[in-house]
Amino acid sequence: MKNKKPNAALVWKQLEDHLAPRLRLSVIDHTLYSYLLRHSRLEGRLRLRFSIPRLARGTGLSDSATRNAVRRLVAHGALRLVERSKAGHLVEVRLPDEIPGAPQPVLRQLPHPANLEETDFLQTKKLRQVIHARERGLCFYCLRRLTGRLRCLDHVVPRVQFGRNSYRNLVSSCLECNSQKGERPAVDFLRRLYRERRLTAAELAARLRALDDLASGKLRPSLHN
Numbered sequence: 001m002k003n004k005k006p007n008a009a010l011v012w013k014q015l016e017d018h019l020a021p022r023l024r025l026s027v028i029d030h031t032l033y034s035y036l037l038r039h040s041r042l043e044g045r046l047r048l049r050f051s052i053p054r055l056a057r058g059t060g061l062s063d064s065a066t067r068n069a070v071r072r073l074v075a076h077g078a079l080r081l082v083e084r085s086k087a088g089h090l091v092e093v094r095l096p097d098e099i100p101g102a103p104q105p106v107l108r109q110l111p112h113p114a115n116l117e118e119t120d121f122l123q124t125k126k127l128r129q130v131i132h133a134r135e136r137g138l139c140f141y142c143l144r145r146l147t148g149r150l151r152c153l154d155h156v157v158p159r160v161q162f163g164r165n166s167y168r169n170l171v172s173s174c175l176e177c178n179s180q181k182g183e184r185p186a187v188d189f190l191r192r193l194y195r196e197r198r199l200t201a202a203e204l205a206a207r208l209r210a211l212d213d214l215a216s217g218k219l220r221p222s223l224h225n
Contacts, residue, residue: 014096140171
């Protein structure tokens with residue numbers, strides 16, 4: 001699967017200056033992620049297939065250290081496990097700024113509300129954009145990479161159930177998840193995605209934590225003048 005090659009210098013700066021310190025990547029995790037990044041996204045490929053022994057030889061690590069590092073990178077969201085079989089692992093390697101929770105970009109010329117809790121984030125296009133930016137261009141539910149034409153804002157608590165247009169209740173979503181979720185509770189919908197194998201166990205756990213963080217006001221959008 002081909003993908004547009006990113007700016008390698010910018011990717012490495014994001015990795016070294018932001019991602020590695022935030023995730024507290026060990027030397028082994030850093031080595032493995034750098035290797036996978038170099039042989040996938042920096043070569044224009046979104047996905048990469050490998051076996052643990054072959055990956056271990058390529059990185060100079062032991063099989064057990066490699067296997068454990070792969071698991072940690074999946075849990076961090078740096079890798080998305082698409083398939084695991086006798087042929088090996090098929091993963092999507094995410095760039096540093098695509099990983100959920102990565103440092104947020106600064107959006108210019110945005111209104112700075114006096115009271116964030118009372119702000120209607122559907123009121124203007126710029127306010128809607130900061131919700132999309134908070135999710136790093138990923139669907140909050142299935143973690144699919146989004147484009148401007150294939151994304152929307154979803155109410156975690158539906159409007160028919162008196163869900164507000166608050167940053168605590170709005171998430172960036174793909175059109176498919178927005179349609180399938182409908183009026184069902186977000187927790188139930190995330191578990192459905194897991195049952196359908198659209199989320200791994202680690203991703204489900206991370207999404208449920210994110211749902212709690214959203215409701216408690218911990219996932220605030222970044223507003224900069």
